[in-house]
Amino acid sequence: MATRHLYLVRHGAADAFGELTEAGRRQSALLGERLAGVPIDTVWHSPLPRATASAEILGAHLPGAAVREAAELVDHVPHVPDEIPPAWAGFFDGYDAAEAAAGARIAAELVERFARPADTETHEVLVTHAYPVAWLVRHALDAPPARWLGLDCGNAALTVIEHRTGLAPTLVVYNDMSHLPAELRWTGFGPGARP
Template sequence: MSQYIYLVRHGEQQDAQHGMGDGPLSARGRRQGQLLAERIGGLPLTATYHSPLQRASETARIIGERMPSIESQPSALLMDCVPTGKTTEMPSAYAPFFGAVTEAEVDAGTAQMADATAEFLAPRKGERHDLLITHNFVIAWFVREVLGAPAWRWMTLDQAHCGLTIIQRKPGRPWTLLTHNDLAHLPMELRTGLPDPLLV
């Protein structure tokens, strides 16, 4: 029996460009959540978990309105965080990002991601379909972990708001990346959150 994890970044946050740490979804973010809910509405979900931050909680609530049989549970393991600090292998172009990140934040993020992958990637009995509504860096870390890529490579993996990433584990096999940042459910004007706009 296979395990599936559906990783979703929260919808667009209102006024996020002004440095707001957390807050409600924008009107566009709410629409992203609704379209995502329509996309995954037929999944046989076993469980749903979300980051406790408001933007993720509101995304979970929107999805829950479409899928009321499963109640999403908050998990601190899915909080926004910085998974690692600078490493010797990391290209220097990424160094400026860490100028405003404290050592304590990095230590906390590293510990959190170790616990999160141990919890959610652990082998389970039976067929499972789990939905995790979380943040850009958290999803990047899960994908990096599944691919066995160097620690710093999470910085090269970006997820759009309400993009869909799916990983799968079959018995006796490692986790596999099935799809990354799938945006088929979102029209071009709702594809936000990436560092560069998509041209196709």
């Protein structure tokens, strides 16, 4: 039975203009070193500069892997709940119906393209953003749509999902930062104590 291995990655740390920082470049290189032993076929990336740069750095460590853009990996809000939890009211303030519909459309396209089995064994890296990673994990777990709100991931953290025909997706690992030294972990999160 062929397995589609998806290695979901949030881009490396970026500055306020969306460009990778030195820390983000280091994070991406270390993740590339970690994945170098995996037979990666393709590194797909969001069209945004921070994801493109992260993918190019990863690709330099993965000989033979194609590095390609996938519009579905763009940063977007995949789902706006009908009843917004009070803690999230500020986050969704200002989202109108058209923006919500556009985000839902991109989320559906993301799932259709990547969250399904392939005809042959594949190993694909998806360099994207926190929200698409959360959406794909939520989808793999068959959780309610609003559940993506509680799933966060760090910069250059690794999440692995496997898709096989006739079986539910397998979440192998979520938000793994073991390839990063302590000073490069937990970037992309808000303030707080971290293990």
